[in-house]
Amino acid sequence: MKKRTPERTPEQQALLEQLKQVAQGLSETFAPFCEVVVHDLLDPKHAILAIHNNLSGRQVGDPATELGLARIADPEYPQVIANYANQFADGRQAKSTSIGIKDSTGGYVAALCMNVDLTLFRSLQNVLGQFGSVDAGAAMKESLDPAGADAIRARIDQFAARLATTPRSLKAEDRRALLRELKEAGFMEVRRAMEIVALHLGVSRATVYSYAK
Template identity: 75%
Template sequence: MTQRTPEQRLLLEQLKQTAEGIARTFAPFCEVVVHDLLDPSHAVLAIHNNLSGREVGSPATELGLARIQSADVEQIIANYANSFSDGRQVKSTSIGIKDSGGRYIAALCMNIDLSVFQGFQGMLNQFVDLPGAAPAQETLDPMGADAIRARIDQFAASMATTPRALKAEDRRVLVRELKSAGLLEVRRAMEIVAGHLGVSRASVYGYAK
């Protein structure tokens, strides 16, 4: 770990305050992470609205390592496609922070979970749909994994939160709704629900009772 100068310590402390302010504003949809690039093996200095499952002390990402190696890496990389480890789609923005010597010492990263907004989009599409405007269509798998995830997203969106931020009682209500709709009869349904909610399959079985 590189010894920090007073200037670098001040920048990191101010960045932590900035991250917390942004996180409070955009909770719970936006994960905000402060990366300390002076300590790449334990780069995550702070994480708010944790959506990725990382912890303080987690190592630097590929982008962080690239900034450590070269100050020529673009300072603001905005709105790029990303994903969490469980496959959820993410829109990310990363802002590199340099000291007075032009060296990258930190990064402020924002990761927006798109699943809840996709749920909003699905509800809007359903609302503006005009019955009879198109010929009836049929599918051999009308209630697959995508249908389960969409139903979960819609439920979370109705509560202005994300699937993984649902409280235990809300998850119980959701799973029972899925059961009533027949969605738990889908192959690997429990695994799909558990993965999208970020809980164990045992928990999902418990909610369904």
């Protein structure tokens, strides 16, 4: 059955179209670290109108979030909620900002949401902390403790940080280089290492096996 498009005034339609352009511009400026989403609050069951730099795995046509529903229910709900802690479905930490858009009647029409993947920036923070350390001997040491899942994820984050990108944005050739590095460092001997790597890169285990060959 074809989805029925809710009726909109010319003003509301114009706001949505302009917001889509703003979202595209922001996404191209902050790629690949920032997911930018346009929510059509006039159609809450199919609210996602556009999504750029997809980090959350959602799709166009997915329903409104709790925040979106709150705006629909209350025109007095804050228009700007900035830099609040968030989390992607796979556990990655994010920083989010949500901006509500009203029409001339004072009701919410749409929302522009930005979700920043903090993985790279926290890795860079660790790298900078090590770089600024006065204990050169400690900075050059590698841990001899048995590697676990957290150690694998941290190594992947560090690899991506060296390339100024995120693990999920690594190109195929970079992933192959990463797998070689993990193997040489002994991380691939960890139980379920392939699964851990696949989840952190956002690819299938079969893909990781192909890179590891």
